[in-house]
Amino acid sequence: MIVDPHAAVDRSISARGLRKAFGPNLVLDGIDLDVRRGEAVALLGANGAGKTTLLRIAATLVRPTRGEIRVGGADCAREPEAARRQLGFLGHGSWLYEDLTALENLKFWATLGGRPASAAALRAALAVVELDRWADERVRPFSAGMKRRLSIARLLIAHPSVLLLDEPFTGLDQRGAKWLEEHLQAFKGAGGAVLMSTHSFGRGFGVADRAAILAGGRIAADVAVAPLGAEGVRRLYEVTVEEGA
């Protein structure tokens, strides 16, 4: 299906007929999905449903077998550079160099990303994720939660308009999860778009305006969260995933 980029002006992420196969394994089979500005969509699905694959295609890390996905109007396969300038990606890996300090890691990614920042600005970003006390400590002994928070600080300094988050609340304690939830709400309020995968219907799920349930390589359900509530979405998920199994 051909997408008119002009018609997708309000859509920060727009996927049409997206298909991805790894050899004989068809992971995504015709995904149609839109995420508008100021909106967060939670991707739900069983293990292996294709959530990470979909996020990695949107992040321009994996090419689709067929179909198209646009980020900020830029075709991720044909114009990856234009898409990359707008997106921030948080995957399973932390992107941290363990022998560098927290501050040095931020400096590296900020400079390489073309947004060099002063030490004060970088320390401020660390303060936001409550890591300023460890700014000059090497990352190696950090806990998983601290590394996650540092990765989030890396996202902050890049100022993206689209966030692609793979299980963003994993490894965060209650305080960190609350902070991230508040930050994502503020990000949406400023017109940012969020597509995030999650297994949890608890903390963090409240950020989502819509829930898209992946099953059998397709979007089996795409619903607004508010009318159903987290419990309603959980019941819908169980029914949908069980039917798809």
Add this chain to the structure above:
Amino acid sequence: MTYAHRAFIVLWKDVLTERRSKAALNALLFFSLLLLFIFQFTLGGDRERLTAALPGLLWLGFVLSGLVGLGRTFLLERENDCWDGLLLTPGDKSAIYLGKVAGNLLLMLIVEVILLTLFALFFNVDVGRALPALGLVLPLGTIGFAAVGTLFAAMTAHVRAREVLFPVLLLPVVVPVLLGSVRATDAALAGEPLSAVAQWLQLLVAADVIYVVAGLLTFDALLEG
């Protein structure tokens, strides 16, 4: 943000990481010492054989230790999926390549200086008068080796049999660099003027330019896979 600044930040990161972990330097020095012991054991005190074999032995040491160092270049990027971060960085990816080559070049030159000093001490060879010429020949040989080695290290970074594949791919390609380097080093150690091996030096310069340009042009496509 300039291209040079982005290349420099990659170099800064690699140097800082290596200075703190000393992972590559320790491995290379230990490996170099092992080679020296083997050479010493094989050649003993036969100075005639030693003089004839010295340029080749030196470069054998440089190449073998270089293979160990270059093979590790992108291991750091595989840890914590930093490779994805490099790929998603907007802008010309060849700056990353240039920074990586500069880091490898620096590390290899440090090891070469140490190895040369150890050779002089172990084999009682006077390299003092050859130093100005070696100061030209060693960097010329190492630039080409580091340039193509960094490229192939990136190419094989995600291959399961990379430890086997990396030297198999790299060594045939660097043959011109090795021939030129060994011949020019031979002339330098023998006290001959470098003009006597001008054609070999020209070959080294040409190979360096070709390998660096090829790396700059292809690294982006290589990183994208």
